[in-house]
Amino acid sequence: MTSSPQIADPHADLPALRVAIRTWLRDHEAELQPYRHEIVGDIPQMYTHVRPLQRMLCEAGWTRLGWPVEVGGLGGSAVMRAELMEEFAAAGYTFPDLLATIEIMGPMLVKYAPELAAQHLPAAIAGDEVWCQGFSEPEAGSDLGGLRCKAVPTDGPNGPGFVLSGQKMWSSYGSISKRCCVLARTNDNGHRGLSMLWVDLDSPGVTMVPTMCETHRDDVSELFFDDVFVPLDRLVGPEGAGWEVVMYLLQYERGAYAWKRQAEMHTHLQEVLHQADPVAAAAHTTAIGEAYLAIFALRSQAGPTLGLLDSGAALGPGISIDKLLLGVAEQTITDTARNVLWPALELDDTEAAERWRRRWSYTRITTIYGGAAEVQRDLVAERLLGLPRGK
Numbered sequence: 001m002t003s004s005p006q007i008a009d010p011h012a013d014l015p016a017l018r019v020a021i022r023t024w025l026r027d028h029e030a031e032l033q034p035y036r037h038e039i040v041g042d043i044p045q046m047y048t049h050v051r052p053l054q055r056m057l058c059e060a061g062w063t064r065l066g067w068p069v070e071v072g073g074l075g076g077s078a079v080m081r082a083e084l085m086e087e088f089a090a091a092g093y094t095f096p097d098l099l100a101t102i103e104i105m106g107p108m109l110v111k112y113a114p115e116l117a118a119q120h121l122p123a124a125i126a127g128d129e130v131w132c133q134g135f136s137e138p139e140a141g142s143d144l145g146g147l148r149c150k151a152v153p154t155d156g157p158n159g160p161g162f163v164l165s166g167q168k169m170w171s172s173y174g175s176i177s178k179r180c181c182v183l184a185r186t187n188d189n190g191h192r193g194l195s196m197l198w199v200d201l202d203s204p205g206v207t208m209v210p211t212m213c214e215t216h217r218d219d220v221s222e223l224f225f226d227d228v229f230v231p232l233d234r235l236v237g238p239e240g241a242g243w244e245v246v247m248y249l250l251q252y253e254r255g256a257y258a259w260k261r262q263a264e265m266h267t268h269l270q271e272v273l274h275q276a277d278p279v280a281a282a283a284h285t286t287a288i289g290e291a292y293l294a295i296f297a298l299r300s301q302a303g304p305t306l307g308l309l310d311s312g313a314a315l316g317p318g319i320s321i322d323k324l325l326l327g328v329a330e331q332t333i334t335d336t337a338r339n340v341l342w343p344a345l346e347l348d349d350t351e352a353a354e355r356w357r358r359r360w361s362y363t364r365i366t367t368i369y370g371g372a373a374e375v376q377r378d379l380v381a382e383r384l385l386g387l388p389r390g391k
């Protein structure tokens with residue numbers, strides 16, 4: 001089956017889709033020029049910068065591919081969006097990270113709260129609103145089951161729902177988010193006492209405090225909930241099914257997000273080679289080769305994962321391998337850049353150098369967010385290799 005080169009066709013096969021995307025990218029080269037690189041600004045500036053691109057991609061239909069028609073998509077396979085990310089990066093453009101966060105939360109809404117997906121997904125895809133995740137707390141990260149944020153069932157003047165109170169931290173893009181999926185305790189029954197809520201962050205009682213990071217911007221935020229009323233229809237999945245819902249969501253952080261990043265890292269590695277002094281590059285051929293292999297290892301793992309996710313298969317503990325490979329690749333590429341582009345990367349005032357410094361800083365935490373590497377290694381050791389549990 002073939003597709004028109006200008007139209008996002010949910011029935012196109014992947015080779016035809018690839019041709020269509022490449023043609024569209026070529027035809028829109030002038031409008032896409034500002035998106036060659038991520039901007040060196042703060043988080044609100046980044047949002048202002050990428051919004052027109054998100055709208056453009058949405059109006060052309062590309063970012064609606066693979067989402068069900070019932071929630072505002074065009075239908076077809078989600079793998080089509082992976083293809084889009086790949087082609088985008090291969091053409092030297094930066095795909096909006098905010099769209100990657102939708103790749104993580106969107107499938108959760110589609111599966112567990114399709115009405116909420118229908119209400120909010122179109123605006124998020126078009127760039128009109130941003131979402132964040134509220135799972136981690138000061139005393140709960142790796143041990144997420146120990147979280148304390150409480151959602152007490154209520155049936156007061158506002159109708160049935162929950163009264164949410166507690167604190168979340170490390171919420172990526174929290175400072176620009178309109179909504180947040182909050183994992184909260186609705187009863188004391190261990191993991192079965194957790195529920196997922198879809199919370200409007202402009203609700204009375206919500207306070208957002210940005211956290212300044214080593215990247216010199218507020219990549220993450222703290223969220224405080226002070227008796228916030230959340231209507232019953234904002235429950236994502238059944239009450240008490242929060243653990244299942246969050247585990248489902250995390251698969252997509254390993255899947256679609258890892259795929260986007262491997263495509264971008266490939267472009268970044270080429271950027272290193274273009275920017276490098278040939279003599280300096282020649283002194284680091286082994287490191288450059290290792291960086292390439294790290295990307296390729298991630299790609300080899302993330303590709304099949306995407307296919308499995310698209311088929312609806314449950315991924316199991318093997319998904320920890322994707323997460324580990326992602327962290328290794330992220331850090332290997334920026335460490336290589338730092339060495340090959342030394343000392344310019346450290347000392348120059350150019351935007352390119354600033355961009356590399358930020359990338360390097362951000363990748364220090366890729367072995368922490370979404371599940372620390374040590375914990376992922378434990379999971380691989382115990383659940384995949386059957387090794388005895390450490391003391």
Ligand SMILES: Cc1cc2nc3c(=O)[nH]c(=O)nc-3n(C[C@H](O)[C@H](O)[C@H](O)COP(=O)(O)OP(=O)(O)OC[C@H]3O[C@@H](n4cnc5c(N)ncnc54)[C@H](O)[C@@H]3O)c2cc1C
Pocket residue numbers: 132133134135136138139140141142143169170171172219220365368369370371372373374375378
């Ligand atoms: C940039 C960034 C973005 C983030 N974005 C979000 C977000 O959007 N939403 C959200 O909810 N959270 C987010 N997080 C939080 C992230 O998921 C947690 O930081 C992570 O799960 C680790 O939890 P913690 O920070 O509480 O560390 P801890 O769990 O306290 O771990 C501290 C150290 O102890 C080690 N450790 C802990 N338990 C074990 C174990 N059983 N075996 C071996 N070692 C162990 C860990 O590996 C780690 O090195 C983000 C974090 C960062 C840094």
